[in-house]
Amino acid sequence: MPHSTHLGALKWALLLKSALLAPGISGLSLYLPPYRVQLDEWCQWNDESWTKIRAVVGRSFRMRGPQHNVYTLAASAALRLIRDYDINPAQVGFLALGTESSSDNSAGAVIVKGMINDGLRANGQSQLARDCEVPEFKQACLGGVYGLKAALRYLATDGVGRQAIVICADVAEYAIGSTGEPTQGAGAVALLVNGDADLLEVDLAAVGSDSQYRIADFRKPFTRFRQSEREDGQMQDLPVFNGRYSTNCYIDATRHAMAAMLAKRPGPSIDYFDDVDAVFIHRPYHRMPATGWVMSYLFALAADGPAGQAQLRTYCRAAGLDADMVLAELLTEDPFEGREMGDGEAYPWSRKLRGHLLHTEVWDRIIGTKLWLGAEAMKDLGNLYTAALPAWLAAGLAHAHRDGIELAGQEWLALGYGSGDAAEAIPMRVAVGWKAAAAKINFEAALLGPIDLSQQNYVALHEGQPDDLPPLVPNDEFVIDRVGTNNGPNFYDLGIEYYRHVVRAQPAG
Numbered sequence: 001m002p003h004s005t006h007l008g009a010l011k012w013a014l015l016l017k018s019a020l021l022a023p024g025i026s027g028l029s030l031y032l033p034p035y036r037v038q039l040d041e042w043c044q045w046n047d048e049s050w051t052k053i054r055a056v057v058g059r060s061f062r063m064r065g066p067q068h069n070v071y072t073l074a075a076s077a078a079l080r081l082i083r084d085y086d087i088n089p090a091q092v093g094f095l096a097l098g099t100e101s102s103s104d105n106s107a108g109a110v111i112v113k114g115m116i117n118d119g120l121r122a123n124g125q126s127q128l129a130r131d132c133e134v135p136e137f138k139q140a141c142l143g144g145v146y147g148l149k150a151a152l153r154y155l156a157t158d159g160v161g162r163q164a165i166v167i168c169a170d171v172a173e174y175a176i177g178s179t180g181e182p183t184q185g186a187g188a189v190a191l192l193v194n195g196d197a198d199l200l201e202v203d204l205a206a207v208g209s210d211s212q213y214r215i216a217d218f219r220k221p222f223t224r225f226r227q228s229e230r231e232d233g234q235m236q237d238l239p240v241f242n243g244r245y246s247t248n249c250y251i252d253a254t255r256h257a258m259a260a261m262l263a264k265r266p267g268p269s270i271d272y273f274d275d276v277d278a279v280f281i282h283r284p285y286h287r288m289p290a291t292g293w294v295m296s297y298l299f300a301l302a303a304d305g306p307a308g309q310a311q312l313r314t315y316c317r318a319a320g321l322d323a324d325m326v327l328a329e330l331l332t333e334d335p336f337e338g339r340e341m342g343d344g345e346a347y348p349w350s351r352k353l354r355g356h357l358l359h360t361e362v363w364d365r366i367i368g369t370k371l372w373l374g375a376e377a378m379k380d381l382g383n384l385y386t387a388a389l390p391a392w393l394a395a396g397l398a399h400a401h402r403d404g405i406e407l408a409g410q411e412w413l414a415l416g417y418g419s420g421d422a423a424e425a426i427p428m429r430v431a432v433g434w435k436a437a438a439a440k441i442n443f444e445a446a447l448l449g450p451i452d453l454s455q456q457n458y459v460a461l462h463e464g465q466p467d468d469l470p471p472l473v474p475n476d477e478f479v480i481d482r483v484g485t486n487n488g489p490n491f492y493d494l495g496i497e498y499y500r501h502v503v504r505a506q507p508a509g
Protein backbone atom coordinates (compact mmCIF):
# COMPACT_ATOMS: atom_id res chain seq x y z
CA MET A 1 0.00 0.00 0.00
CA PRO A 2 1.53 3.40 -0.91
CA HIS A 3 2.49 5.48 2.11
CA SER A 4 -0.16 8.20 1.47
CA THR A 5 -2.95 5.61 1.06
CA HIS A 6 -1.87 3.98 4.31
CA LEU A 7 -2.02 7.35 6.11
CA GLY A 8 -5.43 8.02 4.59
CA ALA A 9 -6.76 4.68 5.85
CA LEU A 10 -5.39 5.39 9.32
CA LYS A 11 -7.00 8.82 9.34
CA TRP A 12 -10.34 7.34 8.33
CA ALA A 13 -10.04 4.62 10.95
CA LEU A 14 -9.38 7.25 13.65
CA LEU A 15 -12.28 9.38 12.43
CA LEU A 16 -14.58 6.36 12.45
CA LYS A 17 -13.42 5.43 15.95
CA SER A 18 -14.06 8.94 17.30
CA ALA A 19 -17.49 8.96 15.58
CA LEU A 20 -18.37 5.79 17.47
CA LEU A 21 -17.30 7.17 20.84
CA ALA A 22 -20.05 8.62 22.98
CA PRO A 23 -18.88 11.51 25.17
CA GLY A 24 -20.40 12.08 28.58
CA ILE A 25 -20.05 11.32 32.29
CA SER A 26 -17.68 8.57 33.43
CA GLY A 27 -17.49 9.14 37.17
CA LEU A 28 -19.31 10.82 40.05
CA SER A 29 -18.12 11.61 43.56
CA LEU A 30 -19.86 13.39 46.43
CA TYR A 31 -18.81 15.38 49.45
CA LEU A 32 -21.26 16.44 52.17
CA PRO A 33 -20.22 18.35 55.28
CA PRO A 34 -21.03 16.32 58.43
CA TYR A 35 -23.19 18.88 60.31
CA ARG A 36 -26.80 17.73 59.93
CA VAL A 37 -30.24 19.05 60.83
CA GLN A 38 -32.93 16.40 61.17
CA LEU A 39 -36.15 17.84 59.78
CA ASP A 40 -38.41 16.04 62.25
CA GLU A 41 -36.51 17.85 65.03
CA TRP A 42 -36.59 21.10 63.08
CA CYS A 43 -40.39 20.73 62.91
CA GLN A 44 -40.52 20.38 66.70
CA TRP A 45 -38.32 23.43 67.22
CA ASN A 46 -40.55 25.49 64.95
CA ASP A 47 -43.98 23.98 65.52
CA GLU A 48 -44.16 22.97 61.84
CA SER A 49 -46.02 19.94 60.44
CA TRP A 50 -43.67 16.94 60.12
CA THR A 51 -46.35 15.25 58.00
CA LYS A 52 -46.05 18.06 55.47
CA ILE A 53 -42.26 18.47 55.59
CA ARG A 54 -41.70 14.71 55.25
CA ALA A 55 -44.00 14.57 52.21
CA VAL A 56 -42.82 17.78 50.53
CA VAL A 57 -39.20 18.42 51.56
CA GLY A 58 -37.36 15.34 52.90
CA ARG A 59 -35.70 14.01 56.07
CA SER A 60 -32.59 16.08 56.74
CA PHE A 61 -30.13 18.62 55.39
CA ARG A 62 -26.42 19.34 55.87
CA MET A 63 -24.70 22.56 56.90
CA ARG A 64 -21.17 23.71 56.34
CA GLY A 65 -19.08 24.22 59.45
CA PRO A 66 -17.20 27.44 60.19
CA GLN A 67 -14.13 25.87 58.56
CA HIS A 68 -15.96 25.19 55.27
CA ASN A 69 -16.85 27.26 52.27
CA VAL A 70 -17.80 26.27 48.75
CA TYR A 71 -14.15 25.76 47.76
CA THR A 72 -13.47 23.29 50.59
CA LEU A 73 -16.60 21.32 49.61
CA ALA A 74 -15.60 21.38 45.92
CA ALA A 75 -11.97 20.36 46.46
CA SER A 76 -12.98 17.52 48.80
CA ALA A 77 -15.37 16.06 46.19
CA ALA A 78 -12.79 16.40 43.39
CA LEU A 79 -9.99 14.76 45.38
CA ARG A 80 -12.28 11.80 46.09
CA LEU A 81 -13.16 11.59 42.38
CA ILE A 82 -9.48 11.52 41.35
CA ARG A 83 -8.74 8.86 43.97
CA ASP A 84 -11.79 6.63 43.39
CA TYR A 85 -11.58 6.68 39.58
CA ASP A 86 -7.78 6.50 39.51
CA ILE A 87 -7.62 9.57 37.28
CA ASN A 88 -4.24 10.62 35.94
CA PRO A 89 -4.19 14.33 36.91
CA ALA A 90 -1.97 15.18 33.94
CA GLN A 91 -4.78 14.06 31.61
CA VAL A 92 -7.23 16.62 33.03
CA GLY A 93 -7.28 19.62 30.69
CA PHE A 94 -10.46 21.28 31.99
CA LEU A 95 -11.41 21.81 35.63
CA ALA A 96 -14.71 23.65 35.90
CA LEU A 97 -16.50 24.91 38.98
CA GLY A 98 -20.26 25.45 38.79
CA THR A 99 -21.54 27.38 41.79
CA GLU A 100 -23.57 30.32 43.01
CA SER A 101 -21.74 30.39 46.34
CA SER A 102 -18.25 31.58 45.44
CA SER A 103 -16.71 33.74 48.13
CA ASP A 104 -14.08 35.21 45.82
CA ASN A 105 -15.15 37.39 42.92
CA SER A 106 -11.83 37.11 41.14
CA ALA A 107 -10.87 33.45 41.18
CA GLY A 108 -12.72 30.24 41.94
CA ALA A 109 -11.80 27.05 40.14
CA VAL A 110 -8.10 27.98 40.20
CA ILE A 111 -8.26 28.18 44.01
CA VAL A 112 -9.85 24.73 44.02
CA LYS A 113 -7.14 23.51 41.63
CA GLY A 114 -4.45 24.65 44.07
CA MET A 115 -6.20 22.88 46.93
CA ILE A 116 -6.57 19.65 44.93
CA ASN A 117 -2.86 19.78 44.10
CA ASP A 118 -2.04 20.16 47.81
CA GLY A 119 -4.14 17.06 48.51
CA LEU A 120 -2.56 15.12 45.64
CA ARG A 121 0.91 16.07 46.87
CA ALA A 122 0.06 14.97 50.42
CA ASN A 123 -1.17 11.65 49.04
CA GLY A 124 2.00 11.21 46.98
CA GLN A 125 0.23 11.63 43.63
CA SER A 126 1.16 13.72 40.60
CA GLN A 127 -0.35 17.18 40.12
CA LEU A 128 -3.00 18.64 37.86
CA ALA A 129 -1.19 20.04 34.84
CA ARG A 130 -0.32 23.70 34.20
CA ASP A 131 -2.15 23.56 30.87
CA CYS A 132 -5.51 22.85 32.56
CA GLU A 133 -8.29 25.43 31.99
CA VAL A 134 -10.04 26.64 35.16
CA PRO A 135 -13.37 28.37 34.34
CA GLU A 136 -16.15 29.08 36.83
CA PHE A 137 -19.81 28.94 35.76
CA LYS A 138 -22.57 30.89 37.46
CA GLN A 139 -26.30 30.78 36.71
CA ALA A 140 -27.96 29.96 40.02
CA CYS A 141 -28.58 26.19 40.26
CA LEU A 142 -27.69 25.69 36.58
CA GLY A 143 -23.98 26.59 36.81
CA GLY A 144 -22.82 22.97 36.97
CA VAL A 145 -24.91 21.98 33.95
CA TYR A 146 -23.37 24.82 31.94
CA GLY A 147 -19.98 23.55 33.16
CA LEU A 148 -20.83 20.06 31.90
CA LYS A 149 -21.86 21.38 28.48
CA ALA A 150 -18.69 23.48 28.23
CA ALA A 151 -16.58 20.45 29.20
CA LEU A 152 -18.17 18.39 26.42
CA ARG A 153 -17.50 21.17 23.91
CA TYR A 154 -13.87 21.35 25.13
CA LEU A 155 -13.45 17.59 24.69
CA ALA A 156 -14.90 17.77 21.17
CA THR A 157 -12.61 20.59 20.04
CA ASP A 158 -9.27 21.52 21.56
CA GLY A 159 -9.33 18.88 24.29
CA VAL A 160 -9.67 15.72 22.18
CA GLY A 161 -8.13 12.81 24.11
CA ARG A 162 -8.01 14.72 27.42
CA GLN A 163 -10.39 14.47 30.41
CA ALA A 164 -12.45 17.08 32.22
CA ILE A 165 -13.58 17.44 35.81
CA VAL A 166 -16.71 19.46 36.48
CA ILE A 167 -17.38 20.29 40.12
CA CYS A 168 -20.88 21.31 41.09
CA ALA A 169 -20.81 22.81 44.58
CA ASP A 170 -23.07 25.05 46.61
CA VAL A 171 -24.08 26.28 50.02
CA ALA A 172 -27.86 26.69 50.20
CA GLU A 173 -28.78 28.85 53.16
CA TYR A 174 -32.06 30.65 53.73
CA ALA A 175 -32.98 33.07 56.48
CA ILE A 176 -34.34 31.53 59.66
CA GLY A 177 -38.12 31.88 59.62
CA SER A 178 -38.35 32.15 55.81
CA THR A 179 -40.34 29.66 53.70
CA GLY A 180 -37.06 28.31 52.34
CA GLU A 181 -35.59 27.40 55.77
CA PRO A 182 -36.36 23.64 55.66
CA THR A 183 -34.93 23.47 52.12
CA GLN A 184 -31.30 24.30 53.02
CA GLY A 185 -28.21 22.19 52.39
CA ALA A 186 -24.55 22.15 51.41
CA GLY A 187 -22.37 19.83 49.38
CA ALA A 188 -20.51 19.11 46.17
CA VAL A 189 -20.52 16.56 43.36
CA ALA A 190 -17.50 16.15 41.09
CA LEU A 191 -18.05 14.70 37.61
CA LEU A 192 -15.45 12.98 35.45
CA VAL A 193 -16.29 13.91 31.85
CA ASN A 194 -14.53 12.36 28.88
CA GLY A 195 -14.86 11.45 25.23
CA ASP A 196 -16.11 7.90 25.82
CA ALA A 197 -18.59 7.80 28.67
CA ASP A 198 -18.61 4.90 31.12
CA LEU A 199 -21.84 6.01 32.85
CA LEU A 200 -24.03 8.48 30.95
CA GLU A 201 -23.65 9.36 27.28
CA VAL A 202 -24.67 12.88 26.33
CA ASP A 203 -25.65 13.98 22.82
CA LEU A 204 -25.13 17.74 23.03
CA ALA A 205 -26.93 18.34 19.74
CA ALA A 206 -30.15 16.96 21.24
CA VAL A 207 -30.22 19.29 24.26
CA GLY A 208 -33.04 21.84 24.70
CA SER A 209 -32.25 25.22 26.29
CA ASP A 210 -34.34 28.01 27.77
CA SER A 211 -33.58 31.37 29.35
CA GLN A 212 -35.80 34.25 30.31
CA TYR A 213 -35.14 37.36 32.36
CA ARG A 214 -37.67 37.69 35.17
CA ILE A 215 -38.62 40.16 37.79
CA ALA A 216 -36.50 38.66 40.52
CA ASP A 217 -37.93 35.43 41.91
CA PHE A 218 -34.57 34.56 43.47
CA ARG A 219 -31.40 36.68 43.68
CA LYS A 220 -28.27 37.11 45.78
CA PRO A 221 -27.22 40.74 45.39
CA PHE A 222 -23.64 41.37 46.55
CA THR A 223 -24.64 44.55 48.31
CA ARG A 224 -27.10 42.80 50.55
CA PHE A 225 -26.62 44.17 54.04
CA ARG A 226 -26.76 40.70 55.60
CA GLN A 227 -23.34 39.86 54.22
CA SER A 228 -21.73 42.01 56.86
CA GLU A 229 -23.79 40.58 59.68
CA ARG A 230 -21.71 37.46 60.27
CA GLU A 231 -19.12 38.11 62.91
CA ASP A 232 -16.73 35.43 61.68
CA GLY A 233 -16.27 37.42 58.47
CA GLN A 234 -17.70 34.74 56.17
CA MET A 235 -20.14 35.82 53.51
CA GLN A 236 -23.60 34.66 54.43
CA ASP A 237 -25.25 33.24 51.40
CA LEU A 238 -28.82 34.38 51.99
CA PRO A 239 -30.97 34.91 48.92
CA VAL A 240 -33.81 37.38 48.49
CA PHE A 241 -36.64 35.35 47.05
CA ASN A 242 -40.37 34.83 46.61
CA GLY A 243 -40.84 31.11 47.22
CA ARG A 244 -44.17 30.29 45.59
CA TYR A 245 -43.52 32.58 42.63
CA SER A 246 -40.14 30.84 42.17
CA THR A 247 -41.90 27.47 41.84
CA ASN A 248 -43.96 28.87 38.96
CA CYS A 249 -40.80 30.21 37.31
CA TYR A 250 -39.29 26.71 37.66
CA ILE A 251 -42.37 25.22 35.97
CA ASP A 252 -42.25 27.77 33.15
CA ALA A 253 -38.52 27.35 32.45
CA THR A 254 -38.60 23.54 32.56
CA ARG A 255 -41.61 23.56 30.23
CA HIS A 256 -39.77 25.68 27.65
CA ALA A 257 -36.53 23.69 27.87
CA MET A 258 -38.57 20.51 27.37
CA ALA A 259 -40.34 22.02 24.36
CA ALA A 260 -36.97 23.05 22.84
CA MET A 261 -35.62 19.51 23.35
CA LEU A 262 -38.75 17.79 22.04
CA ALA A 263 -38.76 19.99 18.92
CA LYS A 264 -35.45 18.36 17.95
CA ARG A 265 -36.82 14.82 18.20
CA PRO A 266 -38.64 12.89 15.50
CA GLY A 267 -42.19 11.69 16.22
CA PRO A 268 -44.96 13.12 18.37
CA SER A 269 -43.63 14.95 21.45
CA ILE A 270 -46.20 13.40 23.72
CA ASP A 271 -44.74 9.91 23.11
CA TYR A 272 -41.56 10.97 24.86
CA PHE A 273 -43.27 11.00 28.25
CA ASP A 274 -44.00 7.27 27.87
CA ASP A 275 -40.74 6.37 26.13
CA VAL A 276 -38.16 7.94 28.48
CA ASP A 277 -36.99 5.44 31.10
CA ALA A 278 -36.02 7.70 34.00
CA VAL A 279 -36.23 11.42 34.72
CA PHE A 280 -34.00 13.56 36.99
CA ILE A 281 -34.98 17.20 37.41
CA HIS A 282 -33.40 19.95 39.48
CA ARG A 283 -34.34 19.14 43.04
CA PRO A 284 -34.57 22.01 45.55
CA TYR A 285 -36.79 19.76 47.68
CA HIS A 286 -38.49 16.39 47.24
CA ARG A 287 -41.82 17.45 45.72
CA MET A 288 -40.60 20.01 43.14
CA PRO A 289 -39.39 17.64 40.35
CA ALA A 290 -42.70 15.74 40.24
CA THR A 291 -44.59 19.03 40.06
CA GLY A 292 -42.33 20.26 37.24
CA TRP A 293 -42.62 16.98 35.34
CA VAL A 294 -46.41 16.61 35.57
CA MET A 295 -46.78 20.22 34.47
CA SER A 296 -44.46 19.60 31.50
CA TYR A 297 -46.69 16.65 30.58
CA LEU A 298 -49.82 18.82 30.75
CA PHE A 299 -48.18 21.50 28.57
CA ALA A 300 -47.21 18.80 26.06
CA LEU A 301 -50.78 17.43 26.04
CA ALA A 302 -52.16 20.91 25.33
CA ALA A 303 -49.67 21.33 22.47
CA ASP A 304 -50.44 17.87 21.08
CA GLY A 305 -53.47 18.93 19.03
CA PRO A 306 -56.99 17.45 19.25
CA ALA A 307 -56.00 14.08 20.76
CA GLY A 308 -53.94 15.53 23.60
CA GLN A 309 -56.42 18.28 24.27
CA ALA A 310 -59.31 15.78 24.46
CA GLN A 311 -57.30 13.82 27.04
CA LEU A 312 -56.65 16.98 29.00
CA ARG A 313 -60.36 17.87 28.98
CA THR A 314 -61.16 14.43 30.41
CA TYR A 315 -58.73 15.00 33.28
CA CYS A 316 -60.15 18.48 33.94
CA ARG A 317 -63.76 17.26 33.98
CA ALA A 318 -62.87 14.47 36.40
CA ALA A 319 -61.13 16.99 38.66
CA GLY A 320 -64.11 19.36 38.49
CA LEU A 321 -62.15 22.06 36.63
CA ASP A 322 -63.08 24.39 33.77
CA ALA A 323 -61.20 22.71 30.87
CA ASP A 324 -61.32 25.81 28.62
CA MET A 325 -59.65 27.93 31.28
CA VAL A 326 -56.95 25.30 31.95
CA LEU A 327 -56.30 24.79 28.23
CA ALA A 328 -56.08 28.52 27.59
CA GLU A 329 -53.49 28.95 30.34
CA LEU A 330 -51.46 25.95 29.18
CA LEU A 331 -51.34 27.38 25.67
CA THR A 332 -50.23 30.84 26.86
CA GLU A 333 -46.59 31.31 25.95
CA ASP A 334 -45.73 33.36 29.06
CA PRO A 335 -48.38 33.42 31.80
CA PHE A 336 -46.21 35.89 33.73
CA GLU A 337 -46.11 38.55 31.02
CA GLY A 338 -43.15 40.18 32.68
CA ARG A 339 -44.77 40.62 36.09
CA GLU A 340 -44.33 38.89 39.41
CA MET A 341 -47.28 36.64 40.17
CA GLY A 342 -48.95 36.51 43.55
CA ASP A 343 -49.48 33.25 45.43
CA GLY A 344 -51.77 30.97 43.43
CA GLU A 345 -52.12 33.44 40.54
CA ALA A 346 -50.29 31.30 37.99
CA TYR A 347 -51.84 27.90 37.32
CA PRO A 348 -54.44 28.28 40.14
CA TRP A 349 -55.98 24.95 39.07
CA SER A 350 -52.68 23.08 39.19
CA ARG A 351 -52.83 21.71 42.75
CA LYS A 352 -56.34 20.34 42.19
CA LEU A 353 -55.50 18.71 38.86
CA ARG A 354 -52.27 17.22 40.22
CA GLY A 355 -54.21 15.93 43.23
CA HIS A 356 -56.65 14.20 40.89
CA LEU A 357 -53.96 12.70 38.65
CA LEU A 358 -52.15 11.29 41.68
CA HIS A 359 -54.84 8.63 41.96
CA THR A 360 -54.98 7.69 38.27
CA GLU A 361 -52.95 5.28 36.15
CA VAL A 362 -51.37 8.21 34.32
CA TRP A 363 -49.46 9.18 37.49
CA ASP A 364 -47.84 5.76 37.74
CA ARG A 365 -47.18 5.56 34.02
CA ILE A 366 -45.81 9.06 33.36
CA ILE A 367 -44.68 10.32 36.78
CA GLY A 368 -44.20 7.59 39.39
CA THR A 369 -42.27 5.10 37.29
CA LYS A 370 -40.00 7.79 35.84
CA LEU A 371 -38.92 9.76 38.91
CA TRP A 372 -38.41 7.11 41.58
CA LEU A 373 -34.84 5.94 40.97
CA GLY A 374 -32.64 7.27 43.79
CA ALA A 375 -35.38 9.66 44.96
CA GLU A 376 -35.80 8.12 48.41
CA ALA A 377 -32.09 8.43 49.18
CA MET A 378 -32.12 12.08 48.10
CA LYS A 379 -34.39 12.94 51.04
CA ASP A 380 -31.26 12.90 53.22
CA LEU A 381 -29.25 15.35 51.14
CA GLY A 382 -31.20 18.59 51.44
CA ASN A 383 -30.96 21.25 48.76
CA LEU A 384 -27.58 21.30 47.04
CA TYR A 385 -28.49 23.95 44.42
CA THR A 386 -26.31 23.19 41.37
CA ALA A 387 -25.09 19.91 42.89
CA ALA A 388 -28.66 18.64 43.40
CA LEU A 389 -29.11 17.28 39.87
CA PRO A 390 -25.78 15.39 39.60
CA ALA A 391 -26.29 14.12 43.16
CA TRP A 392 -29.60 12.61 42.08
CA LEU A 393 -27.99 11.02 39.01
CA ALA A 394 -25.36 9.58 41.35
CA ALA A 395 -28.07 8.29 43.71
CA GLY A 396 -29.96 6.65 40.82
CA LEU A 397 -26.88 4.92 39.41
CA ALA A 398 -25.51 3.86 42.80
CA HIS A 399 -28.81 2.42 43.97
CA ALA A 400 -29.56 0.61 40.74
CA HIS A 401 -26.10 -0.94 41.00
CA ARG A 402 -26.63 -1.91 44.64
CA ASP A 403 -30.08 -3.41 43.96
CA GLY A 404 -29.10 -5.21 40.77
CA ILE A 405 -31.35 -3.15 38.46
CA GLU A 406 -30.23 -3.29 34.82
CA LEU A 407 -29.92 0.15 33.22
CA ALA A 408 -27.77 -0.46 30.12
CA GLY A 409 -29.09 1.47 27.12
CA GLN A 410 -31.84 3.24 29.07
CA GLU A 411 -32.89 6.70 27.90
CA TRP A 412 -32.67 9.22 30.75
CA LEU A 413 -33.58 12.86 31.00
CA ALA A 414 -31.54 15.23 33.17
CA LEU A 415 -33.23 18.61 33.42
CA GLY A 416 -31.34 21.42 35.11
CA TYR A 417 -32.81 24.71 36.28
CA GLY A 418 -31.31 27.93 37.64
CA SER A 419 -33.44 30.76 38.98
CA GLY A 420 -33.66 34.03 37.20
CA ASP A 421 -34.30 31.90 34.98
CA ALA A 422 -32.69 29.29 32.74
CA ALA A 423 -33.11 25.56 32.13
CA GLU A 424 -31.46 22.78 30.12
CA ALA A 425 -33.19 19.54 29.13
CA ILE A 426 -30.45 16.99 28.46
CA PRO A 427 -31.24 13.53 27.09
CA MET A 428 -28.75 10.93 28.26
CA ARG A 429 -28.22 7.24 27.58
CA VAL A 430 -26.88 4.83 30.20
CA ALA A 431 -23.65 3.33 28.85
CA VAL A 432 -23.61 -0.42 28.23
CA GLY A 433 -20.76 -1.02 30.66
CA TRP A 434 -22.11 1.35 33.36
CA LYS A 435 -21.79 -1.02 36.30
CA ALA A 436 -18.02 -0.85 36.83
CA ALA A 437 -18.06 2.95 37.06
CA ALA A 438 -21.29 2.97 39.11
CA ALA A 439 -19.66 0.67 41.68
CA LYS A 440 -17.18 3.49 42.43
CA ILE A 441 -19.84 6.12 43.19
CA ASN A 442 -19.45 6.96 46.87
CA PHE A 443 -23.10 7.96 47.46
CA GLU A 444 -23.69 5.98 50.65
CA ALA A 445 -20.17 6.56 51.99
CA ALA A 446 -20.63 10.34 51.57
CA LEU A 447 -23.58 10.24 53.98
CA LEU A 448 -21.65 8.47 56.75
CA GLY A 449 -20.60 10.10 60.02
CA PRO A 450 -23.20 12.86 60.35
CA ILE A 451 -23.05 15.17 63.38
CA ASP A 452 -26.58 16.10 64.43
CA LEU A 453 -27.06 19.67 65.56
CA SER A 454 -29.12 20.78 68.52
CA GLN A 455 -31.43 23.73 67.95
CA GLN A 456 -28.95 25.97 69.78
CA ASN A 457 -26.02 24.75 67.66
CA TYR A 458 -28.05 25.10 64.46
CA VAL A 459 -29.07 28.69 65.15
CA ALA A 460 -25.56 29.64 66.26
CA LEU A 461 -23.99 28.08 63.16
CA HIS A 462 -26.56 29.69 60.89
CA GLU A 463 -25.92 33.09 62.41
CA GLY A 464 -22.13 32.68 62.31
CA GLN A 465 -21.48 32.49 66.06
CA PRO A 466 -20.89 28.78 66.72
CA ASP A 467 -19.24 28.60 70.15
CA ASP A 468 -19.67 25.02 71.25
CA LEU A 469 -20.20 23.04 68.05
CA PRO A 470 -19.32 19.34 68.20
CA PRO A 471 -15.84 19.17 66.60
CA LEU A 472 -15.25 17.79 63.12
CA VAL A 473 -12.83 14.96 62.46
CA PRO A 474 -12.08 15.43 58.78
CA ASN A 475 -9.97 12.97 56.84
CA ASP A 476 -8.52 13.62 53.38
CA GLU A 477 -10.65 16.75 53.23
CA PHE A 478 -10.10 20.47 53.08
CA VAL A 479 -10.77 23.10 55.71
CA ILE A 480 -10.23 26.84 55.93
CA ASP A 481 -6.98 27.20 57.86
CA ARG A 482 -7.12 30.94 58.47
CA VAL A 483 -8.39 34.19 57.01
CA GLY A 484 -5.69 36.75 56.33
CA THR A 485 -5.60 39.95 58.33
CA ASN A 486 -3.84 43.24 57.67
CA ASN A 487 -1.43 42.26 60.45
CA GLY A 488 -0.32 39.33 58.33
CA PRO A 489 3.01 39.06 56.52
CA ASN A 490 1.67 40.68 53.34
CA PHE A 491 -0.26 43.94 53.14
CA TYR A 492 -2.52 42.40 50.49
CA ASP A 493 -3.46 39.55 52.79
CA LEU A 494 -6.68 41.04 54.16
CA GLY A 495 -9.70 38.75 53.93
CA ILE A 496 -8.00 36.09 51.82
CA GLU A 497 -8.80 32.55 52.91
CA TYR A 498 -6.01 29.99 53.27
CA TYR A 499 -6.85 26.30 53.16
CA ARG A 500 -5.45 23.14 54.63
CA HIS A 501 -5.70 19.53 53.50
CA VAL A 502 -6.35 17.34 56.54
CA VAL A 503 -5.24 13.74 56.74
CA ARG A 504 -6.27 12.21 60.01
CA ALA A 505 -3.82 9.79 61.56
CA GLN A 506 -5.29 6.31 61.31
CA PRO A 507 -5.61 4.50 64.64
CA ALA A 508 -2.88 1.87 65.09
CA GLY A 509 -3.89 -1.72 64.36
Ligand SMILES: CC(=O)SCCNC(=O)CCNC(=O)[C@H](O)C(C)(C)COP(=O)(O)OP(=O)(O)OC[C@H]1O[C@@H](n2cnc3c(N)ncnc32)[C@H](O)[C@@H]1OP(=O)(O)O
Binding pocket: 049, 051, 052, 053, 055, 056, 141, 179, 180, 183, 218, 241, 242, 243, 244, 246, 247, 250, 284, 285, 287, 288, 291, 351, 419
Ligand atom coordinates in the same frame (compact mmCIF):
# COMPACT_ATOMS: atom_id res chain seq x y z
C1 LIG B 1 -34.12 27.68 44.41
C2 LIG B 1 -34.92 27.05 43.34
O1 LIG B 1 -34.64 25.99 42.93
S1 LIG B 1 -36.28 27.87 42.73
C3 LIG B 1 -37.59 26.72 42.60
C4 LIG B 1 -38.12 26.31 43.95
N1 LIG B 1 -38.10 27.39 44.95
C5 LIG B 1 -37.48 27.23 46.12
O2 LIG B 1 -36.92 26.21 46.42
C6 LIG B 1 -37.47 28.44 47.04
C7 LIG B 1 -37.32 28.04 48.49
N2 LIG B 1 -38.44 27.26 48.97
C8 LIG B 1 -39.58 27.84 49.50
O3 LIG B 1 -39.69 29.06 49.62
C9 LIG B 1 -40.66 26.91 49.96
O4 LIG B 1 -40.14 25.63 50.12
C10 LIG B 1 -41.89 26.89 49.01
C11 LIG B 1 -42.37 28.28 48.75
C12 LIG B 1 -41.50 26.26 47.69
C13 LIG B 1 -42.97 26.12 49.70
O5 LIG B 1 -43.27 26.82 50.88
P1 LIG B 1 -44.49 26.40 51.81
O6 LIG B 1 -44.68 27.49 52.79
O7 LIG B 1 -44.21 25.04 52.34
O8 LIG B 1 -45.66 26.38 50.73
P2 LIG B 1 -47.08 25.69 50.82
O9 LIG B 1 -47.68 25.93 52.16
O10 LIG B 1 -47.80 26.14 49.61
O11 LIG B 1 -46.79 24.12 50.75
C14 LIG B 1 -46.00 23.50 49.78
C15 LIG B 1 -46.65 22.18 49.44
O12 LIG B 1 -46.93 21.44 50.63
C16 LIG B 1 -48.22 20.86 50.53
N3 LIG B 1 -48.74 20.60 51.88
C17 LIG B 1 -49.19 21.48 52.78
N4 LIG B 1 -49.56 20.82 53.91
C18 LIG B 1 -49.33 19.50 53.71
C19 LIG B 1 -49.48 18.32 54.50
N5 LIG B 1 -49.93 18.37 55.75
N6 LIG B 1 -49.12 17.14 53.96
C20 LIG B 1 -48.65 17.07 52.71
N7 LIG B 1 -48.46 18.15 51.91
C21 LIG B 1 -48.80 19.36 52.41
C22 LIG B 1 -48.98 21.93 49.79
O13 LIG B 1 -50.15 21.38 49.23
C23 LIG B 1 -47.99 22.34 48.73
O14 LIG B 1 -48.01 21.39 47.69
P3 LIG B 1 -47.66 21.76 46.17
O15 LIG B 1 -46.31 22.37 46.13
O16 LIG B 1 -47.72 20.45 45.49
O17 LIG B 1 -48.71 22.70 45.69
